[in-house]
Amino acid sequence: MQTGRLLRLAVALSISFVILYSVYLGWPQIPSRFFSSTKPSPGPTNPPERPAWDDASALGDSWHGDPKNRLPNAQTSHYNIPDKVWHSAKTDNITDDQRGWIDSWKTMNPSCRQELLDDPTSEEFVRSHFQELRPDIIEVYEQIPIPILRADLLRYLIVLAEGGIWSDLDVTCEKPLAEWVPEEYKGEKISMVVGIEWDFDWRGPERQVASQFCNWVFMAEPWSRHLMMVVNAVVDKLKQIASSEGIPIGGITLDMLPVDVVDVTGPKIMTIDILKSLAEMLGRPVDDRDFAHTKTPKLVGDVLILPGAAFAAQNNGFPQDQGDVFVSHHYEGSWKEADAAAKERKKQQQEQQQKQQEEQQTPA
Numbered sequence: 001m002q003t004g005r006l007l008r009l010a011v012a013l014s015i016s017f018v019i020l021y022s023v024y025l026g027w028p029q030i031p032s033r034f035f036s037s038t039k040p041s042p043g044p045t046n047p048p049e050r051p052a053w054d055d056a057s058a059l060g061d062s063w064h065g066d067p068k069n070r071l072p073n074a075q076t077s078h079y080n081i082p083d084k085v086w087h088s089a090k091t092d093n094i095t096d097d098q099r100g101w102i103d104s105w106k107t108m109n110p111s112c113r114q115e116l117l118d119d120p121t122s123e124e125f126v127r128s129h130f131q132e133l134r135p136d137i138i139e140v141y142e143q144i145p146i147p148i149l150r151a152d153l154l155r156y157l158i159v160l161a162e163g164g165i166w167s168d169l170d171v172t173c174e175k176p177l178a179e180w181v182p183e184e185y186k187g188e189k190i191s192m193v194v195g196i197e198w199d200f201d202w203r204g205p206e207r208q209v210a211s212q213f214c215n216w217v218f219m220a221e222p223w224s225r226h227l228m229m230v231v232n233a234v235v236d237k238l239k240q241i242a243s244s245e246g247i248p249i250g251g252i253t254l255d256m257l258p259v260d261v262v263d264v265t266g267p268k269i270m271t272i273d274i275l276k277s278l279a280e281m282l283g284r285p286v287d288d289r290d291f292a293h294t295k296t297p298k299l300v301g302d303v304l305i306l307p308g309a310a311f312a313a314q315n316n317g318f319p320q321d322q323g324d325v326f327v328s329h330h331y332e333g334s335w336k337e338a339d340a341a342a343k344e345r346k347k348q349q350q351e352q353q354q355k356q357q358e359e360q361q362t363p364a
Helices: 002-026 056-064 096-108 119-130 135-143 147-162 225-245 267-282 308-312 335-361
Strands: 084-088 113-117 164-167 171-173 192-198 217-220 298-300 303-306 327-329
Touching: 084 096, 084 147, 096 113, 096 164, 096 171, 113 119, 119 135, 119 147, 135 147, 135 225, 147 164, 147 217, 147 225, 192 267, 192 308, 225 267, 308 327
Parallel strands: 084 113, 084 164, 192 303
Antiparallel strands: 164 217, 171 327, 192 217, 298 303
């Protein structure tokens, strides 16, 4: 009798546990006031087997083509881009201003997940996602000695690996994410959303793209072919600089950069390689003519390009005919001072070398 009673109790407890666990799995994640991870979040649940890295189109299509991964996102209102905002900082001890700015994302998007990675958890994230796929990326990332170069590469790697929305710490969200994609495009395939930082006319054939996308905010689906090309370009550029100087990547200084930071890891190289990727996808050149001076969001291939007012209203003179401001950038980046100092040192070195050459050429 006692044994039967215990058996019935055990069965009842087991059934209760299964029911509670099922409810827990379906319960939406409730964001806290501030997200500071102690370890990187895991990758997507049951992700598809990844094709080879260089098969960009297959890698992208394998993710969003799998029905079990097409879960509606309340905030982005698009199937492919996860409702998650990513930030990074050296430590989780951020300023009150930064805390207020990143909290704006939760205020505007209450059900959106958020994660802040500090230096140790960033390294763990990169290792966990790229160890088997591209160990050379880990080697380059961990050697980069200049914080802004490292921060630029990190944002591309985070969004490439898990998808979602990237935001610098000094960016305020002004409009809900659900309003970023216009109604006419919500049924379209969108793998990436970018905003124009500098809006210029086409310079002509064989000339570098004049315009530039922001990299302080952007969003993409996991394993976007376009971000993949950006990552490849950044890694190759850093390897080239180190090789030309005859040093390891860990020895690179700002003075060694042949061009501006934005061209090495920042928004310019990001813009150039997104357009290169689109050109490969569409089988035609893609340049400023596809989006310059656009007043409304424009879909080029599977990349939604927002007008200058959306992400960079200040840079573009606060235009009144380009729709709403989606984010405000507070331009807190400290790297600009170091970059300006490096440029000044390089300028002085060049002037000194020119002076020495002139003196050598002058007859005694």
